[in-house]
Amino acid sequence: AQKITQTQPGMFVQEKEAVTLDCTYDTSDPSYGLFWYKQPSSGEMIFLIYQGSYDQQNATEGRYSLNFQKARKSANLVISASQLGDSAMYFCAMREGDTNAGKSTFGDGTTLTVKP
């Protein structure tokens, strides 16, 4: 079974609007971390935001926020006020704290295109 599911292969958003990228996950480990990375065409994997399984509040980093719904096992990324430079592939990833030590599981990614 897929541990990280990103159901949107491609998304379009108008510049200055907000967009939500979906991510659902599956784990039986009570301790885990959820991450979002941005990968522009240059190839570098840029860390955006982190949510720990025990965190009570949703994570925010500038224009990025993570809508964490633990019971539904979802960790959606919200990008506010989209910019042309946000066009990239976005990966959701999970690291399970005590099992599979060292391994990150990645979703298949969502390609975001910001239209001017």
Added chain:
Amino acid sequence: DTEVTQTPKHLVMGMTNKKSLKCEQHMGHRAMYWYKQKAKKPPELMFVYSYEKLSINESVPSRFSPECPNSSLLNLHLHALQPEDSALYLCASSQYTGGETQYFGPGTRLLVL
């Protein structure tokens, strides 16, 4: 500073060549990783080093040989590669091998002719 550096940025090699990829971090991280990524696919884990010891090898062919000379450096030695090995090779590091954030380098784009 959350920088991971990788050299070279691009590499073209023949199937009989021997080459090495290098990765460096100065964040004091004790875990380092090699990933292979094909176009429009997620990264695939190859190796994990923890405290300079190989802790995970994801059944990678022996033509890929990792080396961790010290806590800041990670190498990937390449020998007798196949054209299907052409990919983006990403290095990453994290504080430990638990659930901490992994920071990635810019990658090496490898083309095997």
